[in-house]
Amino acid sequence: MDQTKAVHDFYSTILILDFGSQYSHLITRRCRELNVYCEMLPCTQKLKDLSWKPKGIILSGSPYSTYDTDAPRVDPDVFNAGVPVLGICYGLQETTNVFGGKVEACDHREYGFAQLDIVHNDQHPHANKLFEGIQGSMQVWMSHGDAVREAPKDFVVIGKTNTAPFAAIAHVNKPIYGIQFHAEVTHSQRGKEVIGKFVHDICQCKGEWTMESFISKEIQRIREICGDKGKVLGAVSGGVDSTVAAKLMHEAIGDRFQAVLVDNGVLRLNEASQVYKTLRQDLGVNLKVIDAADLFLGKLEGVTDPEKKRKIIGNTFIEVFEAEAARLEGEAEKEIEQGKFSKGKFEWLLQGTLYPDVIESISFKGPSATIKTHHNVGGLLADMKLKLIEPLRELFKDEVRALGRLLEIPDHLVNRQPFPGPGLAIRILGEVTRSQVEIVQHADSIYMEEITNAGLYNQISQAYAALLPVKAVGVQGDKRTYEQIIALRAVTTTDFMTADWFDFPHDVLKRISSRITNQVRGVNRVMLDVSSKPPATIEME
């Protein structure tokens, strides 16, 4: 894999060095939105150890002060690499530091909006490039307690605010710029335009990062990695990430990619057959469904603790998947022994790792830690012989969706709400039995159908029906009943870290409630969960 080209070998790439700011990943987002490919690495990355050459470098903000003894330091080679550099907040302060200017704590810390007045330098046209075409002033967003007190030699002021006379500086003849404000946050009016001036005009990146161009390059890359015969195995759930990754693999190596869906008995109503239909029939992906419902439900018998349920499902999943991988390996060995050399062996395991998984696991203080694997089954296989292949590793979720659309994956799949690995088991509070699964599957399918019919599916980030482990009294058909309760959950969120409950139109709720109580046996009440996260979580267990 070492000789194989990486994405940064195909595109003009901006290097973002992370000094630990909470906004660092937003710099990455903005560059990508400007169709410029970028990668974020910890600030400890030495330029001489980098295997590729960036077109420009952006230094992020930081919770540290440059005068702290343990402050993260910029590699001085950054300024000798012959490429443009933009320092943001701490990045500006560290640049000032390196070039011999002065940084001190402010008398008044500055958080929030400020008005930046652009200063044009007639004698130094080069310095004006960062704000070229921007006249007068603009609203920017600040978050700092330190400030530049003295600009370094050969730097001029290109922007100032009431309280920050060095809010933006530039070298007089080198493409080195520093800004105190956070151009990467959307509150900074024209912030994205400023980043655009840096990456497009100053670094001369062409704006070629589009999913259209990614597809063909990535398919070519996958083919190089896998060679003529290499086979790839992948677990797919029908979720966005695994579907897009599977379709991409199929485009690259056809039936040498084998997808496996494990029916763990706690999938949604008819989900296994629907995923099979879409992946196999509509998308042509070589998919095998393993029915392991009895095995999973057997192991879940008598278990009520949420974390135990998760563990049992995770471990059983690995057991099933490993057994299948071993079976396929055995088959391949046999075929090779029989002289069918063309068959090839499974050498690779597909994993749907996304870029946020990669950058979340970067520690800005040191070499990148291991990638989070808790949601990705592939990474959990014990003493795995298979090597990992991660075609979505450089992409954000919205890029994955755009890629999915270009691969002609139907919209309903590309826009699919996430579904947790432990499935309905964590939506059946208390013990999971086959009859409980049937109740919640039926209620959930009615709920999702009504949400879709009302045109609300894409307005809601995640919705599901849950089954509460209590009974209540009701009256149905003149008869007293003593039955269970369905709880409806629907939330809106951007990052799933915090969430708000979705405010349904009353008529939709009425329809959902009456259909569930009329059609789902074993249920006589429907309740609506109106809890935000925090204090609640999105799932109930």
Ligand SMILES: Nc1ncnc2c1ncn2[C@@H]1O[C@H](COP(=O)(O)OP(=O)(O)OP(=O)(O)O)[C@@H](O)[C@H]1O
């Ligand atoms: N029932 C299943 N059968 C096979 N693989 C599964 C199953 N459930 C989960 N996986 C694997 O676990 C991975 C992680 O699941 P996760 O829910 O985080 O992602 P996803 O399902 O691909 O996408 P989304 O985040 O949109 O749900 C999946 O990509 C898939 O490889």
Ligand SMILES: O=c1[nH]c(=O)c2[nH+]cn([C@@H]3O[C@H](COP(=O)(O)O)[C@@H](O)[C@H]3O)c2[nH]1
């Ligand atoms: O693959 C998964 N395995 C799990 O064990 C799990 N628990 C929660 N989730 C999903 O994570 C998001 C946040 O959910 P919570 O607010 O309940 O933590 C929501 O999108 C949840 O559906 C899981 N996904």
Ligand SMILES: NC(=O)CC[C@H](N)C(=O)O
């Ligand atoms: N957001 C930042 O980069 C802050 C830098 C530095 N810690 C300050 O307070 O000024």
Ligand SMILES: [Mg+2]
């Ligand atoms: Mg999923």
